[in-house]
Amino acid sequence: MAKIGIADTTFARVNMADFALGIIKKNSRHKIERYTVPGIKDIPIACKLLFEKYKCDIIMAFGMAGPKEIDKQCSHEASLGIQIVQLTEKKHILEVFVHMDEAKKENEIYQIAKNRAEKHALNALALLQSKTALTKFAGTGRRQGKEDEGSIKI
Amino acid sequence: MAKIGIADTTFARVNMADFALGIIKKNSRHKIERYTVPGIKDIPIACKLLFEKYKCDIIMAFGMAGPKEIDKQCSHEASLGIQIVQLTEKKHILEVFVHMDEAKKENEIYQIAKNRAEKHALNALALLQSKTALTKFAGTGRRQGKEDEGSIKI
Amino acid sequence: MAKIGIADTTFARVNMADFALGIIKKNSRHKIERYTVPGIKDIPIACKLLFEKYKCDIIMAFGMAGPKEIDKQCSHEASLGIQIVQLTEKKHILEVFVHMDEAKKENEIYQIAKNRAEKHALNALALLQSKTALTKFAGTGRRQGKEDEGSIKI
Amino acid sequence: MAKIGIADTTFARVNMADFALGIIKKNSRHKIERYTVPGIKDIPIACKLLFEKYKCDIIMAFGMAGPKEIDKQCSHEASLGIQIVQLTEKKHILEVFVHMDEAKKENEIYQIAKNRAEKHALNALALLQSKTALTKFAGTGRRQGKEDEGSIKI
Amino acid sequence: MAKIGIADTTFARVNMADFALGIIKKNSRHKIERYTVPGIKDIPIACKLLFEKYKCDIIMAFGMAGPKEIDKQCSHEASLGIQIVQLTEKKHILEVFVHMDEAKKENEIYQIAKNRAEKHALNALALLQSKTALTKFAGTGRRQGKEDEGSIKI
Numbered sequence: 119m120a121k122i123g124i125a126d127t128t129f130a131r132v133n134m135a136d137f138a139l140g141i142i143k144k145n146s147r148h149k150i151e152r153y154t155v156p157g158i159k160d161i162p163i164a165c166k167l168l169f170e171k172y173k174c175d176i177i178m179a180f181g182m183a184g185p186k187e188i189d190k191q192c193s194h195e196a197s198l199g200i201q202i203v204q205l206t207e208k209k210h211i212l213e214v215f216v217h218m219d220e221a222k223k224e225n226e227i228y229q230i231a232k233n234r235a236e237k238h239a240l241n242a243l244a245l246l247q248s249k250t251a252l253t254k255f256a257g258t259g260r261r262q263g264k265e266d267e268g269s270i271k272i
Numbered sequence: 273m274a275k276i277g278i279a280d281t282t283f284a285r286v287n288m289a290d291f292a293l294g295i296i297k298k299n300s301r302h303k304i305e306r307y308t309v310p311g312i313k314d315i316p317i318a319c320k321l322l323f324e325k326y327k328c329d330i331i332m333a334f335g336m337a338g339p340k341e342i343d344k345q346c347s348h349e350a351s352l353g354i355q356i357v358q359l360t361e362k363k364h365i366l367e368v369f370v371h372m373d374e375a376k377k378e379n380e381i382y383q384i385a386k387n388r389a390e391k392h393a394l395n396a397l398a399l400l401q402s403k404t405a406l407t408k409f410a411g412t413g414r415r416q417g418k419e420d421e422g423s424i425k426i
Numbered sequence: 427m428a429k430i431g432i433a434d435t436t437f438a439r440v441n442m443a444d445f446a447l448g449i450i451k452k453n454s455r456h457k458i459e460r461y462t463v464p465g466i467k468d469i470p471i472a473c474k475l476l477f478e479k480y481k482c483d484i485i486m487a488f489g490m491a492g493p494k495e496i497d498k499q500c501s502h503e504a505s506l507g508i509q510i511v512q513l514t515e516k517k518h519i520l521e522v523f524v525h526m527d528e529a530k531k532e533n534e535i536y537q538i539a540k541n542r543a544e545k546h547a548l549n550a551l552a553l554l555q556s557k558t559a560l561t562k563f564a565g566t567g568r569r570q571g572k573e574d575e576g577s578i579k580i
Numbered sequence: 581m582a583k584i585g586i587a588d589t590t591f592a593r594v595n596m597a598d599f600a601l602g603i604i605k606k607n608s609r610h611k612i613e614r615y616t617v618p619g620i621k622d623i624p625i626a627c628k629l630l631f632e633k634y635k636c637d638i639i640m641a642f643g644m645a646g647p648k649e650i651d652k653q654c655s656h657e658a659s660l661g662i663q664i665v666q667l668t669e670k671k672h673i674l675e676v677f678v679h680m681d682e683a684k685k686e687n688e689i690y691q692i693a694k695n696r697a698e699k700h701a702l703n704a705l706a707l708l709q710s711k712t713a714l715t716k717f718a719g720t721g722r723r724q725g726k727e728d729e730g731s732i733k734i
Numbered sequence: 735m736a737k738i739g740i741a742d743t744t745f746a747r748v749n750m751a752d753f754a755l756g757i758i759k760k761n762s763r764h765k766i767e768r769y770t771v772p773g774i775k776d777i778p779i780a781c782k783l784l785f786e787k788y789k790c791d792i793i794m795a796f797g798m799a800g801p802k803e804i805d806k807q808c809s810h811e812a813s814l815g816i817q818i819v820q821l822t823e824k825k826h827i828l829e830v831f832v833h834m835d836e837a838k839k840e841n842e843i844y845q846i847a848k849n850r851a852e853k854h855a856l857n858a859l860a861l862l863q864s865k866t867a868l869t870k871f872a873g874t875g876r877r878q879g880k881e882d883e884g885s886i887k888i
């Protein structure tokens with residue numbers, strides 16, 4: 119049994135973490151630690167603390183970014199922080215970010231968020247197994263948040 | 273009792289720190305250390321010193337960025353510095369930045385700055401409590417600087 | 427004999443790693459360690475672990491990025507992570523990334539991916555030899571993924 | 581007495597450092613160490629060496645960037661390097677950068693450079709005094725390189 | 735006598751390193767270590783190894799970037815890596831990069847590359863002398879790759 123960290127925000131408009139928790143609990147007996155912060159830029163430090171203080175083995179980071187250019191900049195800053203945390207802790211963080219301009223209707227954003235959270239929960243479980251658990255799917259065009267695109271056929 | 277660091281600038285056109293200090297003093301007995309620098313890019317080193325020399329437990333960083341593209345670049349550099357400080361100090365910095373193009377009228381900028389400073393002061397108090405103090409609001413579309421957007425309803 | 431790490435993704439639509447493995451096995455007796463992750467942003471941590479846990483001497487990192495602006499941002503974050511891993515591990519990572527907007531037809535993307543993977547496999551073998559193994563080609567306009575451009579003639 | 585580092589470039593078209601030195605010498609008895617490099621991207625390493633080898637307590641970094649997009653990228657790289665130096669040395673670097681597109685006439689660029697250099701020299705002296713030496717000006721819209729904007733009045 | 739590192743690429747279409755080597759050999763008796771890599775993003779790790787394994791005192795990094803937006807992103811990643819290497823090694827790297835959109839004709843690109851390589855070779859020699867060897871040219875608008883612009887006259 120491993121310990122999975124869950125970092126999420128009050129800014130997001132969908133409770134993505136709950137979707138992931140459903141999948142994790144259904145498919146494993148891993149322990150959970152959750153850390154909720156105001157916004158996407160607070161996620162890297164939450165991840166750092168989930169690793170160091172709460173001894174998580176892997177983290178899922180749930181964030182939602184607004185539709186504007188400045189929101190992309192914010193998610194970029196969060197993503198770079200997440201890179202640094204992973205590389206100094208030597209553990210995976212699966213970034214589950216949704217951008218509000220990925221769809222026009224709120225209902226679609228909700229579906230993207232749910233689908234992405236659930237599929238990445240399965241990815242987290244696979245990464246906890248081994249470094250080749252996903253190799254059978256290498257280059258197969260898998261997508262989280264929408265339908266898989268599949269391999270290019272020639 | 274914790275010690276809250278306040279980093280702010282002479283560049284900003286609103287004294288955001290004072291709004292936050294009002295909320296903090298009203299709702300807690302935490303100690304305060306303030307550090308004022310010229311501009312937004314000087315904030316990360318001020319935060320670093322507030323943590324290391326003045327032993328703060330959490331920091332609120334107040335900055336204002338101009339309306340131009342180059343100003344976005346400056347705030348980006350400041351934000352990346354803030355990420356590095358958080359991850360090396362293993363403590364939260366709540367970034368309370370206002371961009372001068374968030375509203376057209378100066379009066380609106382003032383209201384955004386005040387609202388954002390006050391709401392983030394409450395976030396700072398929550399983060400000092402526990403990593404799940406905000407979990408009840410996860411995914412509920414909270415905003416600082418304007419009205420909450422709320423959860424997506426489907 | 428050295429150990430070559432292979433990091434690749436389930437997001438990619440071409441199994442680039444297999445092309446590289448063909449070249450490596452044909453031209454050397456180096457050992458291989460493979461690590462498959464969901465997407466491009468998971469590559470840096472996979473590389474870190476390939477170096478530290480699996481003792482690789484050099485890594486080839488295979489990723490595919492979507493055609494949108496936000497996809498460029500993601501590949502940028504992955505690339506910066508790869509820079510950090512190289513500089514802290516003091517070993518080469520050859521970044522073999524394909525952007526979905528490099529060609530309009532899927533068939534062309536496939537050819538670019540294959541050509542880039544194979545040529546960079548040869549580059550990896552050269553870098554394992556010595557720091558001047560490629561010096562005879564310095565400034566000769568070599569390209570991976572398409573035809574060489576050659577030196578500028580004056 | 582402290583030691584103030586001066587990093588500047590041969591690329592700049594105005595000798596900004598001399599303006600700052602005039603102010604510093606008039607208002608203090610701090611010692612000076614100067615380091616001149618070719619361009620803006622060489623400034624971070626000059627700052628690093630001014631701190632480590634020449635034991636400076638604070639640095640003023642004078643740079644000029646061209647008017648093109650690629651020049652903004654260069655200044656961004658320099659600024660990020662400056663962030664890293666500050667955070668690892670735990671000392672301030674006041675970035676005194678001028679962009680050639682801040683004004684159309686060369687004469688205006690000259691005035692901006694002079695005004696910015698002189699005002700930031702006073703900021704450096706204030707930061708050497710204490711972390712609250714500038715607090716009385718917090719949120720008052722001070723500008724370097726042009727007229728102060730002042731606080732927003734409501 | 736010092737040791738000058740030369741990092742260059744097979745991607746570049748001009749053998750810039752050879753121009754620099756001509757100047758260095760004519761004007762000094764410094765030793766040379768050369769490291770040739772495939773592309774611009776491989777330069778930072780080559781520089782790291784030139785410092786750590788080959789004990790260079792200063793490095794000239796020669797790279798050429800394509801004309802597209804994604805090429806600017808690549809050179810940006812290389813430049814940030816170069817910043818990190820300089821700041822952790824505490825030694826200068828002179829970045830001698832040419833962008834293929836700096837001129838329309840190949841012949842002009844060649845001249846820019848040659849001029850930039852030769853002038854920066856002289857800069858490297860000056861930086862090896864002392865931190866003030868270039869101070870007499872501070873603020874004089876020197877350019878590498880084209881004519882000097884000179885100081886702004888008022």
